[in-house]
Amino acid sequence: MTTTERAGVTTFRGHPVTLVGPEIAVGDQAPDFTVLAGDMSPVQFSTLTGTRVISVVPSLETPVCDTQTRRFNEAVTELGETSVLTISVDLPFTQARWCGAAGVTGVRVLSDYRDVAFGQAFGVLIKEFRLLARAVFVVDANGAVVHAEYVPAIEQEPDYDAAVAAAKEAERARSDRAA
Numbered sequence: 001m002t003t004t005e006r007a008g009v010t011t012f013r014g015h016p017v018t019l020v021g022p023e024i025a026v027g028d029q030a031p032d033f034t035v036l037a038g039d040m041s042p043v044q045f046s047t048l049t050g051t052r053v054i055s056v057v058p059s060l061e062t063p064v065c066d067t068q069t070r071r072f073n074e075a076v077t078e079l080g081e082t083s084v085l086t087i088s089v090d091l092p093f094t095q096a097r098w099c100g101a102a103g104v105t106g107v108r109v110l111s112d113y114r115d116v117a118f119g120q121a122f123g124v125l126i127k128e129f130r131l132l133a134r135a136v137f138v139v140d141a142n143g144a145v146v147h148a149e150y151v152p153a154i155e156q157e158p159d160y161d162a163a164v165a166a167a168k169e170a171e172r173a174r175s176d177r178a179a
Contacts, residue, residue, distance in 0.1 A: 021123035031121040076106030
């Protein structure tokens, strides 16, 4: 199997880095992956239902990642049934400690440290550092990607408003179909 590598999609401290995996675009079916919960149990994406926001950060213990996770934690209240996942390669124990110290309870924090299966499936694995590039994806209840943002510089925050709007629209469309 050939691994896709994409250079120049994002930068780290002004230097281009290489992302491993395909570029995921709006309209694509979200690839399946397995990551780890805080108790080290596997979480398979395809078992999660409803609209999902996937907030991707290199490490929770850095300023922009901290801000990004806190912002999405605050947004959970306005997203209704939408679940928000934050994925990093931090160890699950580190994630749990950070969430406890930060008071983050609305976001489900998951670890991709073991297999980087998510990073490779969504094309956010930074080859040079084995970290995940900053990105945000919104996946609707049918598994379709309705928002995809690969942030052009690791030090830059994502477009929170665009992600929240996409999640609200996906949830509204799901509610309309159910009615």
